[in-house]
Amino acid sequence: MKRSWSHWVRAAVAGAVGLVLVAGCSGKSTTDSDVGDGVVTLKINFWGDFGLQDLKTRYEADHPNIRIQLNSGEYNAQHEDLQKKLVAGSGAADIAAIDEGFMVQFRSQSDKFVNLLDKGAGSYESKYLPWKWKQSLSADGKTQIGLGTDVGGLAMCYRTDLFKAAGLPIERDQVSALWPTWDKFIEVGQRYTGKTNKKFIDSGTNLFNPILGQQPVGFYNEQDQLQMEQGPMVAFDYTVKAIQAGLSANLASFQADWDKGFTSGSFAVLACPAWMLGHIKDTAPGTQGKWDIAAVPGGGGNWGGSFLTIPKQGKHVDEAYQLLEWLVQPEQQIEIFKKVGNLPSQPALYADPAIADFKNPFFNDAPVGQIFPKMAQGLTPQYLGRKNGDPGRRGERHHPGAEQDLEAGGAWAEAVKEAEKAGTS
Secondary structure, eight states: OOOOHHHHHHHHHHHOTTOSTTOOOOOOBSOOSOOBTTBEEEEEEEESOOSOHHHHHHHHHHOTTEEEEEEEEOHHHHHHHHHHHHHHTSOOOSEEEEEHHHHHHHHTTGGGBOOGGGGTGGGGGGGSOHHHHHHTBOTTSSOBOEEEOEEOOOEEEEEHHHHHHTTOOOSHHHHHHHOSSHHHHHHHHHHHHHHHSSOSBSOSHHHHHHHHHTSSSOSBOTTOOBOTTTHHHHHHHHHHHHHHTTOBOOOOTTSHHHHHHHHHTSOSEEEEOTTHHHHHHHHOGGGTTTEEEEOOTTTOOOOOOEEEEOBTTOSOHHHHHHHHHHHTSHHHHHHHHHHHOOEESOGGGGGSHHHHTOOBGGGTTBOHHHHHHHHHHHOOOOOOOGGGGOTTTOOOSSOTTTTTTOOSSSHHHHHHHHHHHHHHO
16 A cells, blocks of 8 residues: 655654664574573674674674674564563563664663673763763663764765766766765756666665754754754755655665665665665675765765663673673774674774775775775764654554655655644544
8 A cells, every 4th residue: 555755754753863774684593592511692683784793703702701793673563672671671681783763762761771881981071982882871871871883974976887877977986976966866866867768766664764864953953943944944945856856766775676786786875874885885886996985965964873781671681781892892893894884982992094995896896994884973863753653653664655656746844744633642
């Protein structure tokens, strides 16, 4: 059944900015149970690819009494499961990843997590981007429930071969110069579609999210009041303009057709936070050298970023903290960056030659160690709100058919009405 644009916006406001593209893998784990004989099994719940498989092997080799169970599940489901386990008082993973979009919700339940300050994590405060440290800190500043893994940063990934076929420049500096603003970006998209009769972007949703993320205020202000007439209206207007110009392939993120599109050329460009690089590489290995990375229109922004937390109900809290602390050390964070693209939250690492000089061979040797740190250091993060990630009320982040149902007249008024219902329910 087709769904209206307003239905999509209602779902989006319940989940807010930047949460479309962080859905993940199949949910299969690498270990089924404790193995006995004094060996401790530590379960880590996350989504997508956190770059942990090789680290698991290395940690277990150095700690023969530890077995690590990696459980990569679907993004929304992992957060919903964590909330249920916190309410139930048992069953949560020893280490639970939480995305920035859900962090305000979970840090308001700080009594259900181990206070990492009690474990000595206060010594890490100076190592983190100040806003990243604050995101997982309780309102009174007395409880730190997580240590940041990555920050999103934001750029645009594009297919050089498809750009060349459309008569567009392919050098990253020239491509960046094509679209200093979102209006210019849409104009470039129209040139591309006019020349090739193909779609330019993957979806309107994945245009809406980065534009919203660049605004001073998103769906909610810091009093958790809905603010539809500010950032959401700006993002809505540009998204409508792009859809009506025929730029969108209308592909739902992390679905089969979307993944296929990275190889088939269903779209030529998409908003690309640092963590997206690993997904493109894994999904479309045969396109190595065809992708490159340009600046995002509008001047920067952040999309995503996660934390590792320790639910208080766990039976192996000390061992869990030792593992968590090891995972956020520079050596491991640099390894994850080079393998899957996740940009560390600790800015001192950006000066390390292992990051600063790193060029990603899959993306035509794009200097990712320069591109993404500049974004992370220069941004002011947007407040996402307690209702930003309510897993009990979240709908799909993108509804197939929504773009075709978009009506030019009265669409915004309908979207506001639906958003208000979602924000108060």
